[in-house]
Amino acid sequence: MRDKLTADSATASSPRPPAAMDIGFFCRGQDLVxxxxxxxxxxxxxxxxxxxxxxxxxxxxxxxxxxxxxxxxxxxxxxxxxxxxxxxxxxxxxxxxxxxxxxxxxxxxxxxxxxxxxxxxxxxxxxxxxxxxxxxxxxxxxxxxxxxxxxxxxxxxxxxxxxxxxxxxxxxxxxxxxxxxxxxxxxxxxxxxxxxxxxxxxxxxxxxxxxxxxxxxxxxxxxxxxxEFHPAPRPEKKVSAIQGTIDGLRYVGNRSDLLVIFAVVGVVSCLAMNTPLTTVSMSTMEFHADSTQFGIVSSMVAVGSLSGAVVGARRTKQPRVRSVVGAGVAMGIAVTANALAPNLLIYTLTLVPVGFFMLIMLTAANAAVQMSTSPQMRGRVVSLYQTVNQGVTPIGSLVVGGISGAAGARWGVGIGAIGCLVATVGAYLWGRRKWDVEVHYRVRHPFQLEILGPLEHENEEREAELRANRTGQTDSGQSFTAEDHDEVEADLFEPEDEAHDAETGHSPQRAGGLEWQDTHEEPDVDGHPNAAPAAETKETRDE
Missing domain, CATH: 1.20.1250.20 (MFS general substrate transporter like domains)
Known part of the structure; x- marks a missing residue:
């Protein structure tokens, strides 16, 4: 018996063979895909x-x-x-x-x-x-x-x-x-x-x-x-298209979180997303590129955008205002480097992060608008968002084109960098005053910043307490409730809005998938029934 215990202990204490570690690596890769x-x-x-x-x-x-x-x-x-x-x-x-x-x-x-x-x-x-x-x-x-x-x-x-x-x-x-x-x-x-x-x-x-x-x-x-559709409920009161549009404008006007997203995306789309215009002006006016070089330059934004879309697709949780603001800041820094590029090679390489953060911002904004909006109002709010996002394109083309012609191609790109940084920093300062937010930056993973405030620090303490009690709750037959998850996952950039609460019956903090989740269990990626939302691991939440 003693020999058996000794053998078991030796086996348990021995390091995992490389094959086991390789299997774990590939399992993580499969989970990512x-x-x-x-x-x-x-x-x-x-x-x-x-x-x-x-x-x-x-x-x-x-x-x-x-x-x-x-x-x-x-x-x-x-x-x-x-x-x-x-x-x-x-x-x-x-x-x-x-x-x-x-x-x-x-x-x-x-x-x-x-x-x-x-x-x-x-x-x-x-x-x-x-x-x-x-x-x-x-x-x-x-x-x-x-x-x-x-x-x-x-x-x-x-x-x-x-x-x-x-x-x-x-x-x-x-x-x-x-x-x-x-x-x-x-x-x-x-x-x-x-x-x-x-x-x-x-x-x-x-x-x-x-x-x-x-x-x-x-x-x-x-x-x-x-x-197999998941239809949204129709508005109970039938109104004309014009009155419905007015209701949509009133709804957005009462949602300060949506106003911040609209403002940031509008400014950035107007001044910093004229890449077809700025790439041709920089390539020809500054670097005197030929047609082959211009073709390569033009594709770099798409390469970065595709990479950003892949990263954005990994997101399974509702994006917040901070996701849009953070990506806008990063895009502003990338566009600044783009405007200051000393040669064609550096300019071409800096277009990749420009496209990357542009798609991260747009994907986060689109998902945040859709998920935080009452299903009965979603079509109107999304249409207003798209109007802001796409409707400013002709104005931006005139502004950026005029500046490029008068002051040079670098200033045409530079006005986009200035617009990104002014819009995002302005959104932060406005949110700090309006929502009483104090922001700290913490690097969780390479190239990823997390914005934390007083409410979130309190939530971390509450989360630690709930996580510590979770094992005991499971053993006693209790579950980790959606209400507990909402309290843990409340975001610092989601203000309470009384007008929104009165109209939709829930606050922007609770405007995620929890209110709308199906009563039956959906299979997750691996085919297992979904656990309660709060059973997500800390690693997944941070991603």
Whole structure:
């Protein structure tokens, strides 16, 4: 018996063999991959993801073909005409998109997306036919660009909010991140494929192929299983689209956390996200790059954006205002380095973190807006967010282009860096005064900052107490309740808002997936039933 105990003790104290450590490493890698692509386990979302990748690739092909058509085929390298065509696609956004959001809250989002995608299909095919027949001119392209802008303004709100009906609320941040990943993969593939096809079959056929690729979305919507949807409740009171838009504006006005996100994203989108303009101006005016070098420079933002989308897709918890502000600060620093780059190589390399933090910020903002908004108001709030995000693009192009022409390309980039830092620091100072926040910075992992305040320090103490009692609660048959989890996970950047509480019945602190989670257990990535939300490990929470 003693010999057996000695042998067991020796075995227990001996180090793990390398093979065991390798297995643990690969298990962690599999867990990381599983968490990144968790939403794809839901059939409806997997179909939507694949269809979106195809449709977005076709959309970027059409943008490339449209610019080439106007620049090379219809004019003698008239960049102003290209600018007009591009701007016309954004003109309808502030006028139509808020109304489309109100309609998305009242109507079937799936049917709205079917109509808008069919409209995009028709316009692409019609423009392609006119080009092949030789009937296209700049005016015709401008009219089609305006029509596409109108359809996209109706398409964006229901399409973005529709994602929330394809996965349980728990996985919405992950689904939003994967949606951004799909868009950026298409942004890498689409222009290159479009340019290749222009040389082989011509611009007209590229438009027609894009129309066919929009059919992928229609097929995907037909293949989905309605019984697996997670529909949001419709507004009880039916009002007109205009009144619904006014209600949405009033709702956002009573939510100081949403106002901070809108302000930060609006300023950054206006001044710091004009990368197509700033990359061409820096490449030609400052570094005198040739066409091959410019192609490499242009792809670097997409590489960084794709990396940011992958990281954003790992998120399974509701992002907070601090996520948006923190990413905005990091982006401001990256854009500053971009503006001060001494040569083309350094400039090209600094574009990667610019794209990375840009996508981190946009993914966090999109998920925070959707998850912290009452489901009955989600379409209107998302449409207002998209109006701010995309509607400022023409204004930003004029401002950045004017500064680049008058003061030089570096100042055109520099105004974006200044805008990022002023907006984010201003948001922090305003939040500190409005919400009585004291911020400390703590490095938890490389390249990751966590913002802590007095409330969060109290929550850490409370969390430690709850974690210490959890083992005893489990042994006695009690569970770690959602209310305890809410108290532990209350965020310092989520202010209590009485008007919001009165309207939605819960505070922004509780506007995450806990209120909306399904009563049945959803399988997690490994196929096991989900534990109570508070059973997440400290490591997962910090990530």
């Amino acid at each position: 599983g968490r990144t692509f968790a939403s794809l386990k839901y059939r409806n979302y997997a179909i939507w993801f694949a269809a979106s990748l195809v449709a977005n690739t076709g959309g970027w092909m059409q943008r490339t073909a449209q610019n080439w058509l106007v620049m090379s085929d219809l004019t003698n390298n008239d960049a102003f005409a290209v600018g007009i065509v591009t701007a016309l696609q954004f003109v309808p956004i502030p006028f139509i998109m808020p109304l489309a959001g109100a309609l998305a809250d009242r109507l079937d989002k799936r049917k709205m997306v079917v109509l808008t995608q069919f409209g995009m299909l028709l316009t692409a095919v019609a423009l392609g036919v006119l080009v092949l027949l030789g009937w296209a001119n700049v005016l015709v392209v401008c009219l089609f660009a305006l029509a596409i802008g109108v359809i996209q303004s109706f398409d964006n709100p229901p399409r973005l909010v529709f994602i929330s009906e394809l996965v349980p609320p728990r996985w919405l941040p992950n689904a939003v991140g994967l949606n951004s990943m799909s868009f950026n993969i298409a942004r890498l593939i689409g222009p290159a494929l479009g340019g290749l096809l222009i040389g082989i079959i011509g611009t007209g056929w590229v438009f027609i192929i894009n129309g066919i690729m929009f059919g992928a979305t229609l097929i995907a919507l037909a293949l989905m299983r309605p019984e």
